[in-house]
Amino acid sequence: MIRVWVFLWLLTGCASTPEPVPEPRPDAPSTLSRASVMDGNLAGLNLSLTPFSHLGRSVSPVRAELLAAEQRYLPYLLKTTLTESGFWGAVRVTPSIDVTAELNCQGQLLSASAAELQVQLICRDALGKLWLDDRFDTRIAPDAYLQAGVDGRDPYRPVMVRIANRLADGLASFTDEDRRRLRDAALLRYAQTLSPEGFDGYLAVDAEGLMQVQGLPASSDPMVARVQRIRDSEYQFIDAMDEQYRLIYQQMIVPYRVWRQYQYEFEDYNTSLGDRSVGAQRRAAASYEVMLSTYKRYQDYKRNEDELSQMARSLAQTLSPTLGRIEGQVVELTGNLEQQYELWRSYLLRLYEAETSPLAPE
Numbered sequence: 001m002i003r004v005w006v007f008l009w010l011l012t013g014c015a016s017t018p019e020p021v022p023e024p025r026p027d028a029p030s031t032l033s034r035a036s037v038m039d040g041n042l043a044g045l046n047l048s049l050t051p052f053s054h055l056g057r058s059v060s061p062v063r064a065e066l067l068a069a070e071q072r073y074l075p076y077l078l079k080t081t082l083t084e085s086g087f088w089g090a091v092r093v094t095p096s097i098d099v100t101a102e103l104n105c106q107g108q109l110l111s112a113s114a115a116e117l118q119v120q121l122i123c124r125d126a127l128g129k130l131w132l133d134d135r136f137d138t139r140i141a142p143d144a145y146l147q148a149g150v151d152g153r154d155p156y157r158p159v160m161v162r163i164a165n166r167l168a169d170g171l172a173s174f175t176d177e178d179r180r181r182l183r184d185a186a187l188l189r190y191a192q193t194l195s196p197e198g199f200d201g202y203l204a205v206d207a208e209g210l211m212q213v214q215g216l217p218a219s220s221d222p223m224v225a226r227v228q229r230i231r232d233s234e235y236q237f238i239d240a241m242d243e244q245y246r247l248i249y250q251q252m253i254v255p256y257r258v259w260r261q262y263q264y265e266f267e268d269y270n271t272s273l274g275d276r277s278v279g280a281q282r283r284a285a286a287s288y289e290v291m292l293s294t295y296k297r298y299q300d301y302k303r304n305e306d307e308l309s310q311m312a313r314s315l316a317q318t319l320s321p322t323l324g325r326i327e328g329q330v331v332e333l334t335g336n337l338e339q340q341y342e343l344w345r346s347y348l349l350r351l352y353e354a355e356t357s358p359l360a361p362e
Contacts, residue, residue: 030161033168035086040168044089044336045171045179046186047082048098048238049075053108053276062333069252070112074119074156076249078107081160087168092238093245094340099190100234102126103167104183114264115140117156121163126186126308131170136162145261154257190234191227194352198223230348 052071065111082091089102097104103125110118118137124130136159144155154160191199191209203211217224 029191030158030165032081032085032161033087033165034084035168042170043181044087045102046089046092046098046100047103047321048092048094048101049079049105049107050094050096050098051075052109054109055120068107069248069256071109072245072248073106073110073252073256074112076245077154077156078105078160078163080249081157081164082167085164087171090235090239092242094238094241095340096342098238099193100186100231100238102179102186103131105132105167110135111137114145114260119159119160119163123167126189127213128205129210132163132166133168138162140264145257145264148257149261152253154253155260181213185211187227187231187340188213188216190231191224194227194230194349226352230352232332234348357359 047334054067054071072093079091080094082088082173092098092101097106103123105121105123107122108120110120112118116139118135120135121132122130123132138156138159140155147153148155185203188199188202192203199217202213202215202217204214206212
């Protein structure tokens with residue numbers, strides 16, 4: 001019992017001179033734009049997201065451990081929102097820039113806490129056009145975590161909804177011809193990663209630095225058939241990568257939300273203690289019921305924090321091997337997702353080079 005009293009004395013003592021914390025101001029509710037039946041008839045463009053980088057201020061050692069997990073969790077949360085909107089074809093999370101996608105988005109995690117989220121998002125299409133380069137932030141409403149326990153929606157969702165709506169706005173003016181041009185450009189850029197010489201001249205860069213499709217190889221060209229077949233293998237592997245990110249996301253949903261909820265409550269509790277008189281603080285510390293309740297919440301908070309830290313450490317090491325299939329042969333890839341993806345791409349490149357070699361059988 002002495003340890004419990006000491007803990008609460010330290011908690012209230014530290015809170016007696018807190019740093020000023022601004023009262024969170026939640027964003028106005030955002031409604032996700034959804035594709036209509038007419039929009040659904042248009043061929044969807046593929047969109048890929050990479051794990052968010054972190055360019056924010058320095059973080060505590062515990063927070064640093066969680067960053068590896070957060071940087072994978074947040075893009076998948078955005079992916080689920082984009083998929084729900086219905087405007088896109090395949091939406092995937094990939095370890096690095098997806099050379100097969102019509103639109104690639106990269107995020108920078110500027111700040112993530114229980115009370116706020118700040119993200120910078122940059123999106124470019126296969127022709128090099130910038131769709132989005134903007135900062136999105138939100139302050140979490142006081143009841144957001146309790147509501148999340150009821151409906152399962154992450155308190156960070158308002159940021160993801162705003163991003164999804166901005167991207168949907170960018171897509172609104174696209175015609176069937178615009179979409180076809182982007183799909184052609186994505187295929188040609190992918191072909192150039194396999195054979196720069198074989199597909200040279202089909203894409204040109206204009207004065208503004210944007211790519212223009214100058215022409216297309218004949219549909220009967222055997223090189224095109226090879227590229228399309230290898231790209232299909234790449235799609236299958238990217239889907240396997242995306243599945244790994246889905247597992248990370250699902251494992252984190254509950255402990256990450258509960259951990260943030262406890263963090264939010266402790267920040268609010270400490271702030272309220274700082275606003276009280278010295279006498280009120282002493283009365284709060286002397287209350288046996290308050291002491292036990294606060295200590296129990298702290299224990300729950302630490303359990304969730306320890307679970308998340310352990311999860312983050314395992315992610316930083318290795319993930320389960322991924323099985324890829326190349327021309328009927330199964331290849332097992334190990335290491336983290338970034339290493340697996342690079343190794344897979346090297347396999348595909350060697351396969352293409354072997355098929356186009358003068359000694360290769362027709």
